[in-house]
Amino acid sequence: xxxxxxxxxxxxxxxxxxxxxxxxxxxxxxxxxxxxxxxxxxxxxxxxxxxxxxxxxxxxxxxxxxxxxxxxxxxxxxxxxxxxxxxxxxxxxxxxxxxxxxxxxxxxxxxxxxxxxxxxxxxxxxxxxxxxxxxxxxxxxxxxxxxxxxxxx
Numbered sequence: 001x002x003x004x005x006x007x008x009x010x011x012x013x014x015x016x017x018x019x020x021x022x023x024x025x026x027x028x029x030x031x032x033x034x035x036x037x038x039x040x041x042x043x044x045x046x047x048x049x050x051x052x053x054x055x056x057x058x059x060x061x062x063x064x065x066x067x068x069x070x071x072x073x074x075x076x077x078x079x080x081x082x083x084x085x086x087x088x089x090x091x092x093x094x095x096x097x098x099x100x101x102x103x104x105x106x107x108x109x110x111x112x113x114x115x116x117x118x119x120x121x122x123x124x125x126x127x128x129x130x131x132x133x134x135x136x137x138x139x140x141x142x143x144x145x146x147x148x149x150x151x152x153x
Contacts, residue, residue: 001021001142002024009139021134028146039071040088040134072104099125106121
C-alpha cells in the first residue's frame with residue numbers, strides 16, 4: 001500500500017504511488033514482475049485512471065508490460081467503492097482456480113495510448129498461478145495484493 005496524497009480527487013500523473021504499491025507488493029511476496037501471470041487492474045474506465053494506471057504498469061513491468069494480460073472486472077461488476085478490492089480479490093482467486101483471465105467487457109473504442117493487453121470482451125483460458133490485484137483510490141490511496149496458487153508440497 002502507499003498514499004501519494006497528490007490531490008483529493010487525482011492520482012499522481014506519473015503513477016508514483018501506484019508504482020510504489022506494486023513494487024512493495026512484489027517485494028512482500030518475494031516475487032518479481034516476471035512472475036506475474038495477469039493483472040486485475042483498478043480499471044475504472046476514466047481517462048485519468050486508465051492513462052495513469054497504464055503508465056504505472058509499464059514502469060513496473062518494463063519489457064513485459066504489453067505481454068501480461070491486464071483486465072478489469074469493474075466492467076462487469078461496476079465500481080463497488082469500498083467493497084471493490086474484496087470483490088476483485090475473489091475474482092483473482094477464481095481466475096487461478098479456473099485458469100481463466102476475466103475480460104474487460106464493453107471494450108470497443110480503445111484510446112491508442114492505452115496499449116496493453118486488456119483482454120477485450122472475452123475471457124482468456126491460460127495457465128494462471130499468480131495474479132496482481134490493483135486498487136487505487138481518490139487522493140492517491142494505492143493498494144496492491146498478489147495472490148498465488150496454493151501448492152501443497
